[in-house]
Amino acid sequence: MSPSSSSPLHLAVALDGAGWHPAAWRDPVARPRELLTAAYWSDLVAEAERGLLDFVTIEDALGLQSSHVTEPDRRTDQVRGRLDAVLIAARVAPLTSHIGLVPTVVATHTEPFHISKAIATLDYVSTGRAGVRVQVSARASEAAHFGRRTVPPFRFEDLESPSVRELGVELFDEAADYVEVVRRLWDSWEDDAEIRDETTGRFIDRDKLHYIDFEGRHFSVKGPSITPRPPQGQPLVTALAHETGTGAPFRLVGRSADLGYVTPHDAEQARAVVAAVRVAQDAAGRATEPLHLFGDLVVFLDDDAAVxxxxxxxxxxxxxxxxxxxxxxxxxxxxxxxxxLQNLGQAGLSGFRLRPAVIGHDLPAITRGLVPELQRRGAFRESYEADTLRGLLGLARPANRYAATTV
Amino acid sequence: MSKPLKQIHLAAHFPGVNNTTVWSDPKAGSHIEFRSFAHFARTAERAKFDFLFLAEGLRLREQGGKIYDLDVVGRPDTFTILTALAAVTEHLGLTGTINSTFNEPYEVARQFASLDHLSGGRAAWNVVTSWDAFTGENFRRGGFLPQEERYSRAREFLTTAHELFDSWHGDEIVADQESGTFLRDAKAGAFVHKGQHFDIEGQFNVPRSPQGRPVVFQAGDSDEGREFAASHADAIFSRYSTLAEGQAFYTDVKGRLARHGRSRDQLLILPAATFVLADTDAEAQERAREVRRQQVSGATAIKHLEFVWNRDLSAYDPDGPLPDIDPDLGEHTIARGRAQVRMYRDPLATAREWRERAAANNWSIRDLVIETGNRQSFVGSPATVAETIDSFVQADAADGFILVPHITPGGLDGFADTVVPLLQERGVFRTEYEGTTLRDHLGLAHPDASAPGERVAS
Structure with missing residues (x-):
């Protein structure tokens, strides 16, 4: 089920270092010496919130940035070094009040138990504005940082070779299991589990806490979470999906996500990508559930196109x-x-995640140029209409899968 | 010339998942909402405390095969809540308990380095270990670690994390927009660690943080734990808050430092301490008794007796006499996920002693548990408590205390308003923060202040 195409567009920005162009940090407006400070990130998110954007995503990886897809590059002329994205989101959460905060986590090398409580806690500290962008890592160099699994090194040219395709399928399928565990843990406490019953001396009703008993190929997790169910019930789960021969990324979005990022280059491609994800969504038995698809675009934005x-x-x-x-x-x-954006929106995308080429320039160009333009067209909100991220995206607070339903 | 007065260090332990915390009090607020944490942290900062302390447990406790429901249950993720608290405080240190068994060094190092950056140098790590398969059921590789290897893993975990912190020196980022040089050195962050527990290599991706490394705490009490602290830690979170026990522990642990080439002021000893305040000492004693009854309900008393008896005692009346049957000496199965059960080494002797004391005093089960349980460390008027804390520190029973209030989130407010000013008047506690980092507050040198392999006394 897709949100109606006549509904206003949703807008997110993807924050990464000084911006998405590798030379962004050399732009005079960039603040390349401040990328590791709280002030830098709170300024960016405050600007995004002034523009009434739905949410920001924050990139992350378990290794140094690299211009190569598959391995480190040892370059010294681009931004290298970063902070943990979940913690950046936590740091800005108390300083903002409406905008959603969606950090990246790498499923391949982390514990679903830890990430589940981290995102639940982000939801508490933001009072209902947390999401997560789930990513896989196929880099041998990042696997070596953990020493827990071996990922064979491969070259970019080998991406479509059978062994690399198999690796990709395995990593994406593991990520789907990972999201399943994270989601079950969020539901492992019913909303009214805390009772503070002085008569019996019980703080909780333990019948409302649930073992999740997940057993999969890659891990087993018992539960329940140590963190109570977060304010949104289920914080927003998002993932970026490219079209591949195996279809594994689309399957992840179809099975596990509330929102997928896709990369069509025109309306025709957008229609095809939307159709392909909907097929994966149907195959996962989620045809009636809302699933947002956002188009990703890198933007160089100026009032004068020549500039x-x-x-x-x-x-x-x-x-x-x-x-x-x-x-x-x-x-x-x-x-x-x-x-x-309106053209692509008619092709079935419900929103867009804009990647500012130079954050210091293109983020304010989005909030102060694009947003007013969309508002003039009646295609973007005039004020925040909800207090939670799910609310901004028109998603209901889900029922708890473990709660006994009254018929 | 008289010995100069020692300056006291004070910290605030967010009320925990145990029966010290009284959730039934009308003043008790949420244990999970951010505003409780923010209130607590702001009080600690208003009182110029050194740091806030968070405990952690990675599996909900169980007793008799069921989730334990009598205490506060549920807590936030440590890194996430501490980093959020960095946004509502400016000086307060942020100490998180993080397990070295169910984490990996690369991830934990980047989380602590990130917290240190995002808090402007206020991060500290209380390194704890566990081995139990019970907790392991929540993690990818389950209960993989034999008990005897937990400190060996903890030591190697900490060493490895330090290698990662030290893989950046702090001068690598040039960010020269003109020349286009961002990094001075392409190999920034490079590391190789080949050991018994970790075989990892690559490049660490968080540049050097303000404190260089987070301050390191240790909390274990075994001989191995004390050695670990003496060789690796900046501070100990100990359990000995009485004068005699505190002095014995202090002497023992400080005495171990020289063997590791360290001076006595490079390891702070900070016991956990509870307190009850009232206008007069007599009122405070009365209030303390009430608090202990709040902490130990009849149901809680039965559960505590089960730790010793290792049996289901739910049929017993908490207001009646102690059980006649003896403890089950088999494998401890009644309670899981808590350290408390290991405190009773000889359950038969403990049971015998408790029966005798109960009979002699005409105590019920609940009375017995209240009387043998943890009495509050400091009970009295603000003047009495200030004087006691000061005298303990000057007598080398501690370098300060990690205070554990029993009410969330306001349980620290009274201490901040009444005891802290008296300590300040005595000239033993700061009136303003003098530095910006937690190392500054604790008087610990920045790791870069010493040459490699050498430690310098501050």
Missing amino acids: AVARRERLDSLTGHPYTSDARIFTGTPVQLADL
Whole structure:
């Protein structure tokens, strides 16, 4: 089930270092020495909240950034080093009041028990604004940071080889199990489990706490969580899905996510991607559940299109080659971008996650240029209409899977 | 010349998942909502405390095969709540208990380094170990660690984490927009660790944090735990809050430091301490008795007796006499997920002694548990409590205390308002924060202040 195509668009921004262009940190507005400070991140999220955006995502990885998909690059001319994304989100949560906070976590090398309580706690400290973006890691170098599993090294050219395809399927299927565990743990306490009954001396009604007893190929988890059910019941689960030969990323979104990020480059591709994810959603038996699909776009945004082009060319000249991305790269004005978003929206996307090429420039261009333009068209909210992230996205607070239902 | 007065260190333990915490009191608030944590942290900072302390348990406790329901149950994720608290405080240290058994060094190191960055240098790590398969059932590899290897893993975990913290020196990020050099050194963060428990290598991805490394706490009390503290820790969270026990522990642990090439001021000893305040000492004693009755309900008393008896005693009346039957000496099966059960080494002797004391005093089961259980460390008027705390510290029973209030979140307010000013008047507690990092508050040197392999006395 997709949200109605006539509904206003939803907007998120993807925060990563100084921006998505590898030379973003060299732009005069960038603050490259402050990327590891609380002040930097709280300024960015405050700006996004001023623009009434639905949420921010925060990139992360369990290794240094690299320009190579599969291995470290040892470069010294790009931003290297980062902070834990869940903790950045936690740090800005008390300073904001409406915007959703969606950090990235890597399922491949972490414990679903730890992440479940971390995101539940993010939901508590933000009073209902937490989400999570689940990612897998196929990098041998990152596996070596943990020493718990062996991931064979491979080259970018080998991405479609049978062994690498098999690895991808395994990692995405494991991530689906991971999300299942995280979600069961969120539900492992019923909402009214805490009773404080002085007569019997009981703090909780333990019949309302549940073992999750998950047993899968990669791990078993007993439960219950040590953290009570979070304010949203189920914080938002999101994942980025590219089209692959195996379809594994679409299966993850179809089976496990409330919101998927996709990377179509035009309306036709958007329709095809939406259809493919809906097939995966049906196959997972979730056809009637809401599943948002957001288009990812890199944006160079200026009031004058020529200025945006010149800015992109200047950054490309600093790196010595044109910037490329899995997502479509938009270069132009707020009016042009609003046209594009509405066009893609009609193809079945309910919102967009914009990746600012230079955060210090393109984030304010989104909040102060694009947002007013969409508002003029009646395509974006005039004020926050809900207090939780699920609420902003029109998603109901889910019933607890373990609660006894009264018929 | 008289010895200069020692400055007292004070910390606040967020009320825990145990029966010290009184949830039934009308003043008791939420144990999970952020506003409770924010209230508690702000009180501690208003009182110029060194740090806030959070405990952790990674599996809900069970007794008789069922989830234990008489105490507060449920807590937040340690890293997430501490980092959020960094947003509502400016100076307060943030100490989290993190298990070295069910975590991996790369992830924990980046979480502590991130907390240290995001708090401007206020992170501390209370390193704990566990081995039980019970807790392991919540994690990928289950109960993989033999009990005798838990400290060996903890030591190697901490050593490995230090290698990761030290893989960045702090001068790598140049970020020269003109020349295009972001990093001075392509190998920043490079590490290799080949050991018994960890075989890892690569590049750490969090650059050097303000404190270099988080402050390290240790809480175990065994001989191995004390050695671990003497060799690796900056502070000990101990359980000895009486004068005599405190002095014995203090002497023992401080005496171990020289063997590890460390000076006596490089390890702080900070016992947990409970307190009850009232206008007069007599009122405080009366109030303390009431609090103990709140802490030990009839149902709680039966459950505590089961720790010793290792049997289901639910048929017994808490207001009646102690059981005639003897404890079950088989494998301890009654309670899981708590350390308390290991305190009774000889259950038969304990049971005999308790029966005798109960008979002599005409105590019921509940009376017995109240009387033998933890009495509050400091009970009295603010003047009495301030004087006692000061005298304990000056007499080398401690370097300060980690206070454990019994009410969430307001249980620290009275101490902050009445005892702290008296300690300040005595000249033994700060009136303003003098530094910005937790190392500054604790008087610990920055790790970079000493040459590699060498420690410098502050």
